[in-house]
Amino acid sequence: MEEVKEQIISLPRLGESAPAFEAVTTHGVLKLEDFKGTWLILFSHPADFTPVCTTEFIAFAEIYPELQKRGVELLGLSVDSVSSHIAWVRNVEEKTGVRIPFPIIADLNKEVSILYGMIHPGQSKTETVRCVFIIDGKQVIRTILYYPLTTGRNMDEILRIIDALQTTDANAVATPANWRPGEMVVIPSPNTQEMAEERLKQGYECVDWYLCKKKL
Amino acid sequence: MACISPDGKPTESGAKMLRALKSGLGSPEEIAEDTGLPLFRVRSGLRELAQAGLTIPQNGNYKLTDKGAELIE
Numbered sequence: 001m002e003e004v005k006e007q008i009i010s011l012p013r014l015g016e017s018a019p020a021f022e023a024v025t026t027h028g029v030l031k032l033e034d035f036k037g038t039w040l041i042l043f044s045h046p047a048d049f050t051p052v053c054t055t056e057f058i059a060f061a062e063i064y065p066e067l068q069k070r071g072v073e074l075l076g077l078s079v080d081s082v083s084s085h086i087a088w089v090r091n092v093e094e095k096t097g098v099r100i101p102f103p104i105i106a107d108l109n110k111e112v113s114i115l116y117g118m119i120h121p122g123q124s125k126t127e128t129v130r131c132v133f134i135i136d137g138k139q140v141i142r143t144i145l146y147y148p149l150t151t152g153r154n155m156d157e158i159l160r161i162i163d164a165l166q167t168t169d170a171n172a173v174a175t176p177a178n179w180r181p182g183e184m185v186v187i188p189s190p191n192t193q194e195m196a197e198e199r200l201k202q203g204y205e206c207v208d209w210y211l212c213k214k215k216l
Numbered sequence: 217m218a219c220i221s222p223d224g225k226p227t228e229s230g231a232k233m234l235r236a237l238k239s240g241l242g243s244p245e246e247i248a249e250d251t252g253l254p255l256f257r258v259r260s261g262l263r264e265l266a267q268a269g270l271t272i273p274q275n276g277n278y279k280l281t282d283k284g285a286e287l288i289e
Contacts, residue, residue, distance in 0.1 A: 027260070028257075028261065
């Protein structure tokens with residue numbers, strides 16, 4: 001009986017460099033480093049010509065202008081061929097009028113899928129689940145989302161996360177639950193008793209020393 | 217190939233990049249701004265054009281080769 005060896009690969013984690021790759025896409029051969037200096041949303045879908053994925057691609061195309069305003073590019077991926085991707089995006093445009101403006105990786109050998117932990121055998125041994133990797137301009141992984149095959153992604157949440165991360169980077173603050181741009185942000189917790197006492201005198205809106213908010 | 221068609225001629229985006237190089241631009245950032253193409257497309261396109269002998273990489277920038285110049289005349 002042939003022994004099946006499973007290769008153990010450490011999955012990417014938040015705060016770590018995104019694993020480098022070179023992949024065939026609908027926009028030619030792309031490397032991760034081609035996106036250096038811009039933010040990138042690398043996302044996988046289970047398969048071309050499937051209903052939930054089609055609604056997601058239309059939704060990603062619809063938020064693409066908003067993402068571009070924020071300096072963010074999109075890069076899709078599935079275990080399908082370039083010809084399949086091309087046929088699918090052409091079909092989507094023909095049937096719905098929505099043009100898919102971003103590249104899609106044809107990961108037939110599953111190289112990138114395995115590198116990023118996009119195949120979850122409990123869901124499917126051949127298809128990628130709905131992953132979202134938000135990678136910043138320094139190519140560090142900032143957010144990872146996993147959705148099951150049956151649940152389409154929420155584009156509002158993806159935009160909200162981008163806004164929250166970019167606000168955090170620009171202002172050294174955190175964002176509270178359900179935060180939206182324009183709302184108050186959270187001031188990081190003080191590290192010393194002196195800092196805790198000082199912050200209460202600084203005019204912030206505080207519930208107590210550990211939870212203070214301010215307007216930007 | 218995104219920048220070169222199977223017949224060896226540059227695609228529309230490939231021709232845009234070659235023309236930008238001919239006008240004296242050299243960095244991927246400048247070429248992206250001039251052509252309106254996304255920076256990632258320009259980086260991968262210039263690499264592909266270099267593999268085809270139409271451009272030469274030099275310290276992160278690119279120069280047009282004689283062969284590349286001939287293609288857009």
